[in-house]
Each structure stands twice: as structure tokens, then as C-alpha cells.
Amino acid sequence: MSVQQADVARAEALGLTASEYERICELLGREPNALELAVFSLLWSEHCAYKHSRKLLSTLPTEGERVLMGPGENAGAVDVGDGLAVAFKVESHNHPSAVEPFQGAATGVGGILRDVFALGARPIAVLDSLRFGNLDSARSRYLLERVVAGIASYGNSVGVATVGGEIYFEAPYEQNCLVNAMCVGLVPVGGMVRSAASGPGNVVVLIGARTGRDGIGGASVLASAELDESDEDKRPSVQIGDPLEESKLIECCLELIGADLLVALQDLGAAGLSSSSSEMASKGGVGLDLDVSKVPLRERLEPFEIMISESQERMLAVVEPARLDEVVAVCRKWETNAASIGTVTDTMRLRVFNGDTLEGDMPVTALVDECPLYDLEPVEPADPLAAFATSRPALPAGADPEQTLLALLGSPSIASKRWAFEQYDFLVGSRTVRRPEHADAAVLKLAWDGNDTGRGLAMSIDGNGRRVACDPYIGAAEAVCECAANLACVGAEPLGLTNCLNFGNPEKPHIAWQLTRAVHGMSAACRAFGVPVVGGNVSLYNEGPEGPIYPTPVVGMVGELPESAAAGSSAFQASVDGGDADMVALVGPFAPSLMGSELAKLGGTLAGGLPPFDLAVVRQALELVREAVRAGAVRSAHDVSDGGLAVTVAECVIQGGVGATLDLEPLIHRAEVDPRAALFGEGPGGVVVSGPRESLMELSKKAAGSGFLALGTVGGERLRLTAGAATIDVSVQDARSVFSSGLSGLVP
Amino acid sequence: MSAGGGSIFVVRVGVVVFPGSCDEADAYQAIERAGLEAEYLWHGERNLRGCDAVVIPGGFSYGDYLRAGALARFSPVMEAVSGFALEGGPVLGICNGFQVLCEAGLLPGALLLNESLRFVCRQLHVQVERTDSAFTGACEQGEVLSVPVKHTTGRYFAPDDLLQRLEHEAQVVLRYVPGENPNGSLHDIAGVVNEQRNVMGLMPHPEHATDPLTGSTDGLKLFSSLAVRGATVPA
Amino acid sequence: MRVRVLIRPKEGILDPQGQAVERALPALGYEGVSNVHVGRLVELDVPDGDGDVEARVEEMCERLLANPLIESYEVQSIDD
Amino acid sequence: MRVRVLIRPKEGILDPQGQAVERALPALGYEGVSNVHVGRLVELDVPDGDGDVEARVEEMCERLLANPLIESYEVQSIDD
């Protein structure tokens, strides 16, 4: 077949390669018309087709006894007992947020909510994982402020609690901020609906907002190309969120599913109607005939625009003709549009009509399954950190331990995120047992329809890109450990994991290496912990003129607790009525190292590499902590994370409003490190616990293989730390004020 | 209607649901926890189906578009609520419900954008200024309650003369304790009642303070006040 | 008829949005800007025909578009 | 000089507020009102003197007052 040069150029302008265009011509047996080309270009984009990541993702462990839905559905779902399933997924909205931070972040929340209620689950919680450049840049401050406001505006308005998240500030995110949102929902096991269209003759119903020009040339294109100076041209297509429409859509869809009126349901995300319809058809092994003239519009649109519009707050349902009237009635009750826009066929083709005119005719498998997949060509770089923008050192070389601790506590990535989370409604739904800053993970009651099971759900989202940059395999494994540790500290056992892989351009060998190593590391940790990956998302091409972002796998985990009333907290507790002071101990194989640490960043000594560690021992230690929390044997538990042990205990002290006196000698001895590393070194597998002496001594007996070091006692109004010759003696008040103002002092 | 010797009069409380309401289920649960019966009242309904009291819950009715509470107050159910309130029926507006009641003219004053211009979600303390209202009867005078706020538009405002009248008539029933005013409200006002003291609005969320596991149980008192008050509701 | 409604915070009521703008301008190099107020703009097509359109719109303002306790408004008719 | 800035959602950009008001009006007895848009109004005193005031305000709009991606703006000078 001879392909015109001009057509190839047109395809390339839409992001396809010449050989992909040829492949499309082959699959169609002719050249695509303009509408077909637009549809192909979006469905074959990185964002929809996972061209560079699909093979790698298939190496993740996805099986588990309790997995009800794994990758491939809108969200993953696991069985939590009592007839309930918990559905969850994390998704990125990075590029849209870099272009318009408020709407980008808001519609990111809207999108992930739809993925969760698409399967019939009621969204009960949102978490968000954010990355920005350092706050000395006006752009980063602006992005932070608007992204947080956007998440707040949307999440608060739809009435879903935003219960957790994380924010890091690093130079490589200056041009490419990351906005990853995770949603957790609940659904009776029998009440889930899938997205596979079926039953030729069934009606395709578009529910929700009217369609406008939103996002045309948007997410799919944006998410597949590097942002550069020409940002401006990509701008006019910003999608606007309407949380009121979403809240009606949630109730409407859940009522439709509850009344068993739907055969299938799917959200409209990237590439709009094109991808939702073809994916539903592909999963069901059927075809669809759509009539774009039936789509309710906000303004006049061309057929191809209707097919690719990314207008928000829309869902696509398959309905038996006999139930159509009932469906329409429910939609009317919720004051949301419902339009029959097509029918299910047995042709395995997606046919697009405009009234009687056939505007496009494409094999469903060509659209969904036959996009060429590419092999990554990883090459390990000589220096893993060479490609990244660096931060100016913020800490003078001769800083003493006390100054160092205060500098770390006030460093925006470590400092209190109260400025952000107080903008989120973390209470709506009356489930929030552990709210932000009270514990390492959010804990929500596992209740349904007013019936409290007494059990709890814990959730956390984590990922430290800087450490992954230092060693992608170990860094990604650490992200899984961190999430698992957060769950253990509240007494929860992991049920499943979702992830978002935020990376640079995978066509570059060193990025391909980061991606490959990170997925392998994550995979190894999931296997070691026995946690299945039930879903996720990939965001590639996060690069700007100053280089790529840090490789940032973000891990979200959901776990269960037998008793929400026994959920752990991270605060030390003062002794009551002159009783004995609580003892403080470090549980786990934690071996502190300054490699990749926050201190290395602040001190300007960051270098590649991270120390290896034994996943099995970490798992053992976390199980011990989990059981101790559940049994009430400890009064607090807090894992060692950014800033090391000194920062961790400072946080316990600040949250508890009570001091502590600790000596790190046993750690220095066991780990064979210098005092500075003992104080500020980082690494997985450490949990600081406090509790009555007797019960901690009991715990130490069980800790044989995994590590237990008594460090000191809780009490007083000062935090006193001794590590060899180094000492720190700060008042709880001073520590708190630095911690509280580290972030809030930098934003307007 | 009689209260009987010391026995609690159980009332049926309607919880109004607008498009965009968020805390209706929380309010429903809180009412039940206070030992009362709860029932949802859909925004399109034109009567209160015999409810003895009404709660307008928090959220973002009609997206808070235009002005918080401005669109909701024109929904059919609000006509019934107005009539009920004017006859002396107990009506509680929480957060967005407070905004709706102000917009509807059932409560004095208005709620403006927080001074910080931001949404604020925070546990804080309010002091009970008066116990002689439909929803504070179960509290002690001067009692301090731990309750959360969560809103963007909670800065209570009334023009000077009105404000003085409110103070003079003791219509300010809840105040943020000194130093904890989260939004710039005049006189630290957190909650007010109408002249008849049967309609109350407050920015804090008592329905989110009815369970020790999720923060506090102090909010229960506002709902259980209804049980005490039930006896005096006009038939 | 196309009508424009300008809605402003009433004189004397704290306008933190206006203040925030006023505070932000000098940092961008705009000195001396003062008396900044932020309000709302509503524009709508009102069918003419039945009587005094502006009077109807003023009524809409009183009832819905503005809150007279805290806001003042001004109705302008515009010819596109 | 007192300047008024009218800020509106751009043509074609979703305006949920405008939609919500439009849907509410018939229930209040105002039939036939259409094309309702809700935007923002900013009024400010700008020192004249150094050059073209309107041009400076347009620059302020681009940089701070409006979000040019999704909003259009119009600068009017007003004589009180």
C-alpha cells in the first residue's frame, strides 16, 4: 500500500510514528479518515496504550486470595470480609496540573473518583501524592498553592474525605510537578459491575455532563509528549471540573448499580468516548455503533471532536432496552443527563455515525490491542544522579546536631503539612478514626449502610523519588516498605497495592533503566510482603529543558485492622498521675545510612547508591509491630523515615506534647555507624515504639530475629538525644514551632 | 403533646438533602445516636412529612455556586421549612445549612469568605453562651465543646446595629473560644438563633462530634437538646 | 437584551480578596495600586417584551444574584 | 485613575456557575433567561502618571487578576 507523505506528516503531528501509521493502514485495509486518525492517535498514545510499559507491568505480582479485581479494570478490588470489597486506584494528572494547576488537580480527583464508582463502589477516601520544585521558586509556590486548592475544592465539594497524602519538594520537579490522586471505595462484593460491554442489541447510554471542547488535544496528547516552551499551544484545551455534577453522578450511578439496572459501566477519561467505548467493546468481545448526533452538547462540535472530547463528569453505560426507562428515570431524579447514543453489536467494530452518515469504522481489536508495544532499551548510567537538576545546599557544613535537627524539621519536605491538609475535609463520612498527623496511616471505620463492623481500613501513599534516583531498585522496594510500615504502625495488614509510575522519557536508555529497575524492585518487595498489585497508572515523558523528574514510583496501600478502636498513633504519651514513664524502643533491622538522605540533600552531599537490605527481615519486624499495636502492647508506633531517627522521635514528641530522653548508643553499636548517621541516617525497617516497660520487654523477647533496641524513656518538656559524643537538647515547644512553620511560613 | 415526668420526648427529625449536600448521612447518624428518629427530606418535597424538627446539613448545595446557600434556599422543601420555622418548629442549619438559613432570611446576618480565603478543617473549641434555645438546652451555660469546623465561607457578619441587637437579645449562642476563631467572624460568633430561639445556625459540625473514635462526643448535646425541647414544640 | 450585573462587597465590609490582590501587586512591580475590591460579574440574556427589563433584573438581584445585606449591585444593559 | 476589570469564563469553557444560575431562574418565575455567565469583577485605583494605565492593568490581568488560560478579561476606565 502506498502511503502519502502528507498523511504521514499529519499522523506524526498527532504523535504517531510513520510505522505506526502504516500499521493502522494495514489494520484498516485503507488509510484512515480524519476522525479515525484522531481516534487511533489517542488510543495508540502512551497514555492509553502503555506502549513502553505494558511488558514491564506484566511482571508485577497480581494474584492473591482476596483479589476480586486486578489490573485491567477501572480500579482494583479486594475482599475485606463481612461481604464487602474495597476498591482503590491511584492515577496521575501531572501534565494537566503543570498547565493549569487548580483545574488540573481538581479534575485529577474527579477522574480517580469515577474510576472507583465505575465499578459500583462508594468513594470513601482520597489521598494525594504531590511533588514540586523547591519552594524558593515562585512557580513552585504558585503550583503548590493552586494544586492544593484544586484538590480541596473538588474533594470537599463532592463530599469525599481527603484523609492522607504526601508532598515533596525537589529541584527536578520544578518544571514537571506531580499530582497523583488515589481513591478508596467500598462496595458489597455482589454489587460490583464490570466494564465489559455485552449483549448485542443493548443500548449504550451516556450519563452526566454535556460534551464541550474540553481537553481536545488534551490529556492523551499532553501526557505523551514532553512539556516545552510551546506549552502555550497546548493550553486552550484545559478541562474544567464541576464537582456538583460529579456528586450527582456518583449518587446516580450507585443507585443505578444498586438497582441492578446496568450491564456495564465505564468512566470517560483520557480520549473520552473513543477510549471508553472501544475498551468496553474490547473487553466484552463485541462491537458498538455510536451516533454522535445523539450526544448532548454544550456547543457545536464536529463528530471527531465529540469522539475525543475530554469533558469531565461523564460515564458510559450499557443497558438492556427493557430497563432503559428506569435508567432514564433515575438519572432524571439526580438531575443528570442520560442519552442513548448507540447500541451493542456483534461486529467487533467501532462504528461512528452522525445521524445516518457513517463517519468512521474501525476494528475494536485494532484500536485496543494492536498498538505496537516497544521494548525498553535500558542502559545503566555511570552516575545515576547525573541527569537531574540539583538543589542548593541549605545547611552549612559545620552545623551542630541541634541545628541539623531543627533544619531537618523545618525542611519543607519534612515539616508539617498542616497548611495543606487543613484545606481538605478529612472528616466527612464519619469514618475517620486517624486523621492526618495523628498516625502514619489514615484509619477509617469499615462501616456500610450505617452498620459498623468495628473493623478498620488503613491507607497510605508513599514514594521518595530522590531515593529511587539514587538506586531505582532499592528505592522502589523502600517505597513498598514505607507503605507497609505505615500500615503496621496503626495495626493494619496490607490487602493490596496500587501504584503510579511517574518517570521521564522511556525512549532514553537511562530512563528505561530507572523504570525497569524500579518495577523490579517494587515487584520484589510486593512478593516479599505477599501484597498483590491490583492496579495502577503510568505517567511517562515527565521531562523539561532542565532534565527529567526523579524516577517516582508512588505506592498506595490499603490494609485492614480487626478493631478500629485499637488503631495505633504516633504520639508519645505522658505518664498519668505520676505513673511510670513509658519506655522507648527501636524495633526492626533499621541500619541508618546518610546515603540518599534528606540530610545529604540539605548538606549538598547527595550521591548515587543506597545500602541493600533484607526484605524478609523487614517484613518480620513489621508483623511484630502490627501485632503489638493490635494487642495494645505499645502506646505509640512511628516508622523511621525522612530525616532519620532524630526526626522520627521529634515527631513523636511534637505530636504527643511530651519530651523524651534517649541514647542511641545501642544503634551506633549494632549498625556500626557514626553518631551523625545514627541520628539522621535513613533506611527501611525501623519503627520507634513506646509503651509500658513490661510490655516492651515482652516485645523484645519476640523480636529476636528482627531487632529490638531500648533507647530511653518518655517524659519532661525537652527532647534529649545522645549519640556518642553528639547531643541534642531542644524544648518540645521549639521543635514544634520549627516543624509547624517550615511549610506554612513559605507559602502566601 | 406532653413531656411526661422526666421522660424524654422522642422527635422525628428531618434531614434536608439538596444536590451537593455532603454531611446528610453524618447528620442522620448523629440524630439516631442522640436517641431520635431521622428521616431524609428530598429538596423537591413540599412538605415535611410530619417531622418534629429539621436539620439542614453541611455540604455544597448546588455547588455553592453564585453564593453559598443562595440557590438551595429556593428549592421547594425550603418553602415548607420556612413555614415550619415561622410556626416555631425547631430548625438547625449546620455550616452550609447555616448559610442557607441566612440566605432564606430565617436567621440574621450573613456568612462571608474566610479571612484566610481558604477552606479550613480543624477541631476547635466553642463556648455555649446560652442554653435557652431549641438546640442548646442540654448544654451547661458556659460549657466548652470540642467540635470540628470545615468550610470556606464561615465568616459571620452582621451590620453594626444588627450585631448589637443580636448581642442584646442574647441571640449569639455559640462563640469560638478566644484565639480559636478560624475565619474572622465578628465577635467570634460560631452560632446564632433567631428571635424566637427555635431556629439555629452554626458553622461547626456537631454531627462530626458524636463518636469518641472519630474525635469527640460533645456535638451530641445539640441533638439531644431536641429531645428535651420536644415537649415545647407547638403542635 | 443582554444585561450585565456588577456585584460588589458593600462599603465597610472587610474584603480579604481585594486585600490579597492589593498585597500581591507590589511584588509584581505594580506600586501604588489601592482601594482594590473584588466582586462578582453576572451577565445574562433577558427576554425583553414584558415590561421593564432592568427592573426585572434588579428584582433578580434582590432575590438571588446579590445578597443586599453584604453586597451592592449595579445593572447595566449592554448592546453586543 | 479608577479602573474596572471584567473577568469572564472564556468562550467555550465550561461555566458551571452560570449553568447553575440559569437552571435556577425559572423556578423563581424568571422564564426565558439564557446565556448566563458568572465571572469576577475587580475594581482598583491605579496611579496614572507613568504611561498607559490600561496597558498596565492588562498586564496585571495576564499575570495576576485573571487566569488567561480559561478566562477572558476586559479593562474599563471609570470616572467615579
Ligand SMILES: Nc1ncnc2c1ncn2[C@@H]1O[C@H](COP(=O)(O)OP(=O)(O)O)[C@@H](O)[C@H]1O
Ligand atoms: N503501574 C501499574 N501497575 C499496575 N497496574 C497498572 C499500572 N498502570 C496501569 N495499570 C492498569 O492498567 C489499566 C489501565 O489504566 P488506566 O489507563 O489508568 O485506566 P483508566 O483509563 O481507567 O484511567 C488499569 O486497570 C490499571 O489498573
Ligand SMILES: [Mg+2]
Ligand atoms: Mg477508568
